[in-house]
Amino acid sequence: xxxxxxxxxxxxxxxxxxxxxxxxxxxxxxxxxxxxxxxxxxxxxxxxxxxxxxxxxxxxxxxxxxxxxxxxxxxxxxxxxxxxxxxxxxxxxxxxxxxxxxxxxxxxxxxxxxxxxxxxxxxxxxxxxxxxxxxxxxxxxxxxxxxxxxxxxxxxxxxxxxxxxxxxxxxxxxxxxxxxxxxxxxxxxxxxxxxxxxxxxxxxxxxxxxxxxxxxxxxxxxxxxxxxxxxxxxxxxxxxxxxxxxxxxxxxxxxxxxxxxxxxxxxxxxxxxxxxxxxxxxxxxxxxxxxxxxxxxxxxxxxxxxxxxxxxxxxxxxxxxxxxxxxxxxxxxxxxxxxxxxxxxxxxxxxxxxxxxxxxxxxxxxxxxxxxxxxxxxxxxxxxxxxxxxxxxxxxxxxxxxxxxxxxxxxxxxxxxxxxxxxxxxxxxxxxxxxxxxxxxxxxxxxxxxxxxxxxxxxxxxxxxxxxxxxxxxxxxxx
Amino acid sequence: xxxxxxxxxxxxxxxxxxxxxxxxxxxxxxxxxxxxxx
Numbered sequence: 001x002x003x004x005x006x007x008x009x010x011x012x013x014x015x016x017x018x019x020x021x022x023x024x025x026x027x028x029x030x031x032x033x034x035x036x037x038x039x040x041x042x043x044x045x046x047x048x049x050x051x052x053x054x055x056x057x058x059x060x061x062x063x064x065x066x067x068x069x070x071x072x073x074x075x076x077x078x079x080x081x082x083x084x085x086x087x088x089x090x091x092x093x094x095x096x097x098x099x100x101x102x103x104x105x106x107x108x109x110x111x112x113x114x115x116x117x118x119x120x121x122x123x124x125x126x127x128x129x130x131x132x133x134x135x136x137x138x139x140x141x142x143x144x145x146x147x148x149x150x151x152x153x154x155x156x157x158x159x160x161x162x163x164x165x166x167x168x169x170x171x172x173x174x175x176x177x178x179x180x181x182x183x184x185x186x187x188x189x190x191x192x193x194x195x196x197x198x199x200x201x202x203x204x205x206x207x208x209x210x211x212x213x214x215x216x217x218x219x220x221x222x223x224x225x226x227x228x229x230x231x232x233x234x235x236x237x238x239x240x241x242x243x244x245x246x247x248x249x250x251x252x253x254x255x256x257x258x259x260x261x262x263x264x265x266x267x268x269x270x271x272x273x274x275x276x277x278x279x280x281x282x283x284x285x286x287x288x289x290x291x292x293x294x295x296x297x298x299x300x301x302x303x304x305x306x307x308x309x310x311x312x313x314x315x316x317x318x319x320x321x322x323x324x325x326x327x328x329x330x331x332x333x334x335x336x337x338x339x340x341x342x343x344x345x346x347x348x349x350x351x352x353x354x355x356x357x358x359x360x361x362x363x364x365x366x367x368x369x370x371x372x373x374x375x376x377x378x379x380x381x382x383x384x385x386x387x388x389x390x391x392x393x394x395x396x397x398x399x400x401x402x403x404x405x406x407x408x409x410x411x412x413x414x415x416x417x418x419x420x421x422x423x424x425x426x427x428x429x430x431x432x433x434x435x436x437x438x439x440x441x442x443x444x445x446x447x448x449x450x451x452x453x454x455x456x457x458x459x460x461x462x463x464x465x466x467x468x469x470x471x472x473x474x475x476x477x478x479x
Numbered sequence: 480x481x482x483x484x485x486x487x488x489x490x491x492x493x494x495x496x497x498x499x500x501x502x503x504x505x506x507x508x509x510x511x512x513x514x515x516x517x
Contacts, residue, residue: 237482403510416491421503423510444510450490452500478511 002028002388005090005105007078009034009062010042011370012341013111015377015479018470021069023385030070031103033092035077037062039468043370044461045140046179049132049274050187051148052412055141065470076101078282081108083298083334084289107384110305111340111377114279117168123251124167124277130253131167131273134180143274147184150272154188154196160271163256165202167275169247172365174203174211177276178231179409185238186411186418194239201235201242202256202268202275204362206351208232208244212364214351216424217438218447224437230447234410243268245354247362248275263357279365281305281343297333305339307331309347318348322400322430328393329380336387338380341373346399350428370464371404372427374479400428403444407457410449419453422446 004020006013009032021030038059047053066073076092089104116135118125125139126132132143150160164181166174181201188194201208209215209227216227235242245261256268256275281303286295299305308331310324318324324347331337339345346366353363368376375397383393403425410418423446429439436442467477489495 233482237487403513405507405510418490421507423507425510425513446503446506448499448503450499451493451496452503455496455500456503478508 002106003104004028004030004107004109004384005103006030006032006109006111007034007090008032008111008113008341008343009036009039010111010113010341010373012113012343012373012377013109014039014062014468015374016109016111016340016381017066017071018069018474019378019381020384021071022475023382024388026070028388029072031072031074032062032066033074033076033078033090033101033103034062035075035095037073037075037095039065040137041461041465041468045134045137046176046183046409047412048137048140049134049143049147049180050183051144052183052187055137059137060465060469065468069470074101074103078112078284080285080287081110081298082287082289083108083294083337087289088336106336107387108337109340109377109380109384110337110343112282112343114342115282115303117278117280120278120280121168121248121250124248124275130251131275133277134176134274135173135276147272151188151191151193153271154193155191157196159196159198161198161200161269163200163202163268163270163273163275165275166204166364167248167251168278169204169249169259169360169362170365171204171276171278172212172367173276173279174205174364175367175369175406175408177203177274178211180274181240182234182238182408182410182418183412185240199238199240200268201240201244202246202248202258203242203244204247204364205244206354206364208235208242210244210351210364212349212351212367213424213427214429214438216422216445216447217436217440217442218445219442224442225447227447234449245362247360251275259356259358259360259362261354261356261362263360279342281345298331298337300345302345304345305331305337305343306333307339307344309345311345311347313348315348315353319429320431322398322426322428322432324348325398325400325428327396327398327401328383329376330383330393338384340376340380342368344376366399366428369404369406371406371479372399372402375402378479398428400426400430402427407453407460409454409457411454412458414455414458417451417454418449419457420447420449421453421456
């Protein structure tokens with residue numbers, strides 16, 4: 001009987017666990033260790049953050065789902081991984097009791113999601129800092145409450161400046177921040193106070209519409225439409241100001257300090273700010289048989305798990321080598337350890353990085369959306385099933401071969417809402433297969449805004465919660 | 480580039496957007512089907 005341990009119960013980890021237990025059945029033991037006993041449908045926290053969705057509608061208890069599927073669930077925070085042959089186990093700290101828990105494994109999936117590194121920017125974040133976040137449910141609730149206070153001030157006639165974007169020169173997830181900004185815009189219009197607000201998009205992107213994926217180009221009748229032009233048109237229409245090529249360096253009450261591409265230092269005042277922090281890998285201890293620190297064999301400096309990618313290539317080389325991206329998400333030193341979703345170390349950025357004259361790297365990190373995380377979770381699970389049943393892996397999918405469908409909400413109303421629907425293929429441009437300026441398939445890639453997108457985003461919320469609850473037909477619903 | 484009035488009307492037209500809802504879902508499912516081959 002093989003023992004498979006999955007650390008994490010988000011899009012990647014939960015997807016992996018569901019496929020593992022379904023394909024392996026009771027002959028093998030699938031365990032999930034997670035510090036969260038609820039599954040979180042993160043995409044809807046944008047709506048929680050503007051007070052348009054109750055927080056409890058975005059989560060559900062994992063215990064009953066795992067019991068029904070035959071998965072052992074351990075509610076603990078993983079702390080140590082012992083990967084050496086003959087002595088492979090994970091040590092966690094049980095939530096509540098703080099008791100040590102040990103799970104032995106034959107195969108391990110690290111699917112932890114990011115460590116939200118608010119500390120990487122002094123003054124960032126709602127706990128030790130002055131800005132807000134929608135990256136966790138408690139933070140989204142806090143952001144909502146603070147946002148509604150700002151709305152009250154606007155109703156009293158006060159002008160308020162709202163700044164949304166990235167809170168670190170190397171942050172990612174610009175898409176989520178964009179959604180939050182546009183939902184705020186729509187909400188303020190509906191509340192009749194939009195003219196009291198100055199909205200500013202502050203981001204580390206090279207251009208508007210970059211989103212950490214080098215932007216998008218799509219065919220629009222006979223022309224090529226660039227996401228930069230598209231987002232600029234949207235922002236102009238919505239009276240949203242923007243400042244890109246900017247890395248936030250520290251925050252104080254009412255003031256954001258930044259450095260831009262030109263190496264100039266500046267500051268921007270704010271009344272309410274939601275800025276995405278830098279992501280890092282979870283800081284586990286990786287301990288060898290003799291007690292030695294073996295983390296260099298497993299993770300990079302940021303704590304993301306090394307997999308079967310080609311690392312340390314200069315950007316101009318990486319850009320021309322889409323095969324440098326991993327396909328099996330397997331650690332090269334410990335072949336029974338896999339990493340899925342945000343936990344794996346990407347070989348580099350998708351968007352072109354920038355180093356200022358002061359030596360600051362202002363470079364959007366590559367995003368891993370829910371869909372991508374789910375696909376990788378599935379690939380990893382099926383490869384582990386292959387190894388157990390056949391002794392060799394048959395599933396491979398690089399991000400340079402993967403399609404991503406993203407729906408960026410710009411207002412949740414089913415009557416007059418809005419969203420941008422994007423299909424990006426492949427996620428990581430491949431100029432060898434698609435010798436266009438974008439390196440993507442212009443027949444498949446798509447970017448369209450409208451009410452239909454709002455309906456689709458709403459549908460996704462309920463469809464995916466159905467899927468992640470493992471209810472009938474869950475496998476038919478794509479990741 | 481500016482969002483034209485025609486574009487904005489299409490964005491909010493219920494009938495047109497219902498058509499786009501069907502088309503976009505089909506496009507996404509077809510694109511995703513490629514991914515399922517892995």
